[in-house]
Amino acid sequence: MVSTPDIRPSPESFLEAAHAEDPTPSSRGKLKIFLGASPGVGKTFAMLEEARAQKRSGLDVVVALVETHGRSETAGLLADLEILPRRRIDYKGQTLGEMDIDALLARKPRLALIDEFAHTNAPGSRHPKRWQDVMEVLDAGIDVLTTLNIQHIESLNDTVAQITGVRVQETVPDAVLARADAIELIDLPPEDLIRRMKEGKVYLPQQVGRALENFFNKGKLTALREIALRTTAGRVDADMLAFMRDNAVQGPWPAEERLLVCVNEAPVGKTLVRAGKQMADRMKIPWIVATVLTPRHDGLNATARHACQDAMHLAETLGAETVTLRAESDAAGEILRYARTRNVTRLVIGRARWPRGIVQKLMSLLREPVSEKLLDGATDFEVVVVTASAKTEAKRRAAPAFSPPPSVSRFSAATLEACLAITLATVFAWPFWSLLPVASIAVIYLVAVQVVAFRHGLTGALLGSALGFLAYNFFYTQPYYSFAVEQYEAVLGLMVFVISSVVTGLLESRLRAQIESMRAAQQRTETLFDFARKIASATKSDDVLWAAAAHSAKVLEARIVIMTPDAAGALEQVQGHPSIEEDLDPAALGAARWAFAHAEPAGAGTGTLPNSEWLFVPLATAAQPFGVIGVRFLDLKRATDPEMKRLLLAVEDQVAVAIERNWLADDLATARIAAESDKLRAALLNSVSHDLRTPLVSIIGAASTLAEGGEALAPQDRQALALTALDEARRLDSYVQNLLDMTRLGHGDLKPKRAAVDLKEIIGRVRTDLARILRRHEIDIRIARDFPMIDVDPVLIGQALANVLDNAAKYAPEGSAITIGAEVEGMQAVVSISDDGPGIPEGDREKVFDLFHRAARGDGAPGGTGMGLAIVRGLVEAHGGSVTAGPGPNGHGTRLAIRLPLAPPPLGEDGP
Amino acid sequence: MSETAPRILVIEDEAPIRRFLKIVLASAGYEMLEAERGRLGVERAATSAPDAVMLDLGLPDMDGKAVIAAIRDWSQVPILILSVRDGETEKIAALDAGADDYVTKPFATGELLARLRVLLRKRAAGKAEPSELEAGALRVSLSARTVAVDGTEVKLTRKEFDVLALLMRHAGRLVSHRQILTTVWGPAHVEDTHYLRIAVGHIRDKLGDDAADPRFIITEPGVGYRLKA
Structure with missing residues (x-):
């Protein structure tokens, strides 16, 4: 036999399959997209036909939202379908009808029709985009049919814009498209489409008018159709490839190569990302978008930082893996190192286009752009250089928010100091100008310029050198007091002067940037360390949350609030910084609830309820979400900053770990308590069944004998039976009393009504109550006549003493003495009860106070409830006293010592 | 009967x-x-x-x-x-x-x-109150304001006598703190149980009674006193 080569699905195919099945396939709805090359090809029509077919086969179908655009043939198809009413949103005096997502989720049909996948919702809706609504509907387990034109696909946005000259703002990320379970291309030859349009069957929104009419010419339509066909074909190809991998079909698919797109703050970033997406799709390989943060990055202005963030954000929506690398200076080296570790075969970089500023132009002379370095170093990669058409990019950045020119104040400070330094240098050089050669005078200026450069970086250096140059020229080169230059030597000197100051300035500014970045990093590390230490020592969840709020507020420069669900499941604010009670508006509360319910971030900077000023991130342990942390950045724009996101996630992680640790500790304690209470419950059950039943047996026996045959019994037997019943009933009564006392002690609602009372009075009362029990013993009371008052509740302590005396009478032999004594010890009275009983073994002296402990005795021993002494301890401790057991005064028997607080001496006996 | x-x-x-x-x-x-x-x-x-x-x-x-x-x-x-x-x-x-x-x-x-x-x-x-009360070995003359135990006269202060007389009148019955304080000290002193406690302490001493083994006055803790009938 010829052995066939071992063909197995590759690890990647397993991963992919696992990924595809990720969010529980059975519960997630299926998405089908009807894709068209342009409006009017009949997507909605096709969708409705499918819906009707499904309905006929018995499926629960609901039209969540369909735009008929006034087309009667479409409206006709809607006739017998259930249509959900739209939600009316008032926006700037207009009433907009949007899909009512809550009504749809509540209705929960099997299949929902949601037209125009790329639609942008009215401001104030839950999600800014309709495709986000659709995602939520799918998550709820509802199948969705929707429609989409190819110009709305994010990665095709550039291409379509180039063909049609119209750039649409409503786009759908490719990653979302990739989640569709089926894509059906609705194809119509351009000729037919144009005919339909001429017949008036294609409705054109009036506000678009002429621009869209331009759209419908044959050339453009053909190009669009080709893109649509190619996209669908690519998708089919990908499905085929996945199938082949899953089933280990041997085939010519590429090895796991990767494409790496490098972006920075240059405006070309987004174009690079889209180009990368297309290339990766064509090559059918995974792609990565990377950016490198260097110390220089911290010094960038907000616009530049946002450009970088936007590009990364776009990459995420297009389904790329995004990474942020860090490097001290060699960004290119870092990219290449990373690329090699990830099996990257192709790099996509942008052509550096230096901005017009003179400063930057000078800089570019001194510093080689990263792209050049990459080209030099990337000998083992295929490198694609993309140049942006600056026009489209500029157009895309619609109405950038006005931001003041960076560091105006710094600039004026630099000017001021530069003037000052140069003036000083001029004055200082004045006495020397006749003594020294002119070139040496320049050195004095150079020192001044370097001082300014040191303090203000490159700006200072340039300002200083310009001023220095002018002053030097004016005062010290011929002709004097003129800006004219005559000597060649002086010109050379000036050149050296300018170059050396710029170099110094550059070095200084870079050094300063590095120092500042290091300082910031150090501060971050310190606060993170501080935070870690704080929560490591926090033993209560509340402390952890407090530390988290305080730390996040400091690091993120934001207001923080932490919310957890209360008993009813409603979120409430439990911690916060700087305020624990934030006034959250309905949008913020909605975001908090959504984030908690879906375990995903919501609010500012996310795709859900982004018009809230607050960003909410769920706090979750491995097992479950337990709350949300809300962030309101002092600078609202920072909500989209990936660095902020990273910091927030770091906090969230640590909090979750700490909370989980606390929970585990709590669980352990609870388990221990539960085990103990189980033991106690078993003992109680045992005690109840035995001690409650035994007396009842005697009572019922005696009483039934008396009731049934009383006359036949001898009088003394009748008497004996009655006494038995009486004794047992009393025993039962004391047992029930013990149980009640124990319950009161256990519930902790025992509040002694303390007063200064005479111990002897309490003993007197107890003796009266126990007269019957104590009748066979001699009670010897040894308490001084003037013994001070004690500060106790006379009823409760009476109960405690009664239990002790009852116990003593039970164990001490008949006729022996029970001695009650009392002494003063410091601020306490020590009441001792001694008997001549068998005593308690040393090892048991603590245990006798445990609930349901009974001293092991012979058969003849009287039965107890096992509660008496436990109650004594409970009652005495409720008074701040203590009780201990020890051997009797003569070495035999038992002596119980009860310590009770003495009453403060009366303030003069002036009363009576 | x-x-x-x-x-x-x-x-x-x-x-x-x-x-x-x-x-x-x-x-x-x-x-x-x-x-x-x-x-x-x-x-x-x-x-x-x-x-x-x-x-x-x-x-x-x-x-x-x-x-x-x-x-x-x-x-x-x-x-x-x-x-x-x-x-x-x-x-x-x-x-x-x-x-x-x-x-x-x-x-x-x-x-x-x-x-x-x-x-x-x-x-x-009924209403006709006798001038002399007797309970066990205790004899009180309300008119002469004298007290005798086992035939021996005992000297009590005015308040102590009033308390004892009140208990004697209700011999065998519980007399609450409030009742004694209101009758003997006046309604303003209903909360001043320590007056009563001290007075009863003195009465017991003088009668030779022992709180821990009472012969005459029984304490009902937290409620009041009762004279043994």
Whole structure:
């Protein structure tokens, strides 16, 4: 036999399959997209036909939202379908009808029709985009049919814009498209489409008018159709490839190569990302978008930082893996190192286009752009250089928010100091100008310029050198007091002067940037360390949350609030910084609830309820979400900053770990308590069944004998039976009393009504109550006549003493003495009860106070409830006293010592 | 036995207790009237003019204190409370509302009948107060304001004498702190139980009584005092 080569699905195919099945396939709805090359090809029509077919086969179908655009043939198809009413949103005096997502989720049909996948919702809706609504509907387990034109696909946005000259703002990320379970291309030859349009069957929104009419010419339509066909074909190809991998079909698919797109703050970033997406799709390989943060990055202005963030954000929506690398200076080296570790075969970089500023132009002379370095170093990669058409990019950045020119104040400070330094240098050089050669005078200026450069970086250096140059020229080169230059030597000197100051300035500014970045990093590390230490020592969840709020507020420069669900499941604010009670508006509360319910971030900077000023991130342990942390950045724009996101996630992680640790500790304690209470419950059950039943047996026996045959019994037997019943009933009564006392002690609602009372009075009362029990013993009371008052509740302590005396009478032999004594010890009275009983073994002296402990005795021993002494301890401790057991005064028997607080001496006996 | 047996109204919702009390009371020569609800009890007390009332504090329809207050509106009939143990607060409230004494459930019949006898005797004694009172070895002359134990005269202060005389007048009955303080020290001093405690301490010393093994004055912790009858 010829052995066939071992063909197995590759690890990647397993991963992919696992990924595809990720969010529980059975519960997630299926998405089908009807894709068209342009409006009017009949997507909605096709969708409705499918819906009707499904309905006929018995499926629960609901039209969540369909735009008929006034087309009667479409409206006709809607006739017998259930249509959900739209939600009316008032926006700037207009009433907009949007899909009512809550009504749809509540209705929960099997299949929902949601037209125009790329639609942008009215401001104030839950999600800014309709495709986000659709995602939520799918998550709820509802199948969705929707429609989409190819110009709305994010990665095709550039291409379509180039063909049609119209750039649409409503786009759908490719990653979302990739989640569709089926894509059906609705194809119509351009000729037919144009005919339909001429017949008036294609409705054109009036506000678009002429621009869209331009759209419908044959050339453009053909190009669009080709893109649509190619996209669908690519998708089919990908499905085929996945199938082949899953089933280990041997085939010519590429090895796991990767494409790496490098972006920075240059405006070309987004174009690079889209180009990368297309290339990766064509090559059918995974792609990565990377950016490198260097110390220089911290010094960038907000616009530049946002450009970088936007590009990364776009990459995420297009389904790329995004990474942020860090490097001290060699960004290119870092990219290449990373690329090699990830099996990257192709790099996509942008052509550096230096901005017009003179400063930057000078800089570019001194510093080689990263792209050049990459080209030099990337000998083992295929490198694609993309140049942006600056026009489209500029157009895309619609109405950038006005931001003041960076560091105006710094600039004026630099000017001021530069003037000052140069003036000083001029004055200082004045006495020397006749003594020294002119070139040496320049050195004095150079020192001044370097001082300014040191303090203000490159700006200072340039300002200083310009001023220095002018002053030097004016005062010290011929002709004097003129800006004219005559000597060649002086010109050379000036050149050296300018170059050396710029170099110094550059070095200084870079050094300063590095120092500042290091300082910031150090501060971050310190606060993170501080935070870690704080929560490591926090033993209560509340402390952890407090530390988290305080730390996040400091690091993120934001207001923080932490919310957890209360008993009813409603979120409430439990911690916060700087305020624990934030006034959250309905949008913020909605975001908090959504984030908690879906375990995903919501609010500012996310795709859900982004018009809230607050960003909410769920706090979750491995097992479950337990709350949300809300962030309101002092600078609202920072909500989209990936660095902020990273910091927030770091906090969230640590909090979750700490909370989980606390929970585990709590669980352990609870388990221990539960085990103990189980033991106690078993003992109680045992005690109840035995001690409650035994007396009842005697009572019922005696009483039934008396009731049934009383006359036949001898009088003394009748008497004996009655006494038995009486004794047992009393025993039962004391047992029930013990149980009640124990319950009161256990519930902790025992509040002694303390007063200064005479111990002897309490003993007197107890003796009266126990007269019957104590009748066979001699009670010897040894308490001084003037013994001070004690500060106790006379009823409760009476109960405690009664239990002790009852116990003593039970164990001490008949006729022996029970001695009650009392002494003063410091601020306490020590009441001792001694008997001549068998005593308690040393090892048991603590245990006798445990609930349901009974001293092991012979058969003849009287039965107890096992509660008496436990109650004594409970009652005495409720008074701040203590009780201990020890051997009797003569070495035999038992002596119980009860310590009770003495009453403060009366303030003069002036009363009576 | 007198020609008419004293009539005792028992207001108690538990049928077995009523049944057992009926036997006990009949055997002691009393006639028992019954009411199983508070409202009915108040009505019976008005219509059948009993010689004493036994009232359970835990009635389902009415608060025991309300029953006492309703009866006290128009009648000074002795009221004996049947209360559960540990119900000190309730007991005191009932006594303040006008009840005369209490027995703690479960009770021995001997104790119950003794309490009842004291209450009925007091009623029979009527308004004519004797000038001399006697309880065991204790003899008090109200007119001469003298006290003798076993025939030996004992000197008491004015307040001490008033306290002892009050207890003697109600011998065998519980006298609450409030009652003694109001009578002897005046209504402004109802909370000053330490006056009373010190006075009783002195009385005991002078009478040669021992609180831990009382011969004359019994302490009812937290409630009041009782002179042994």
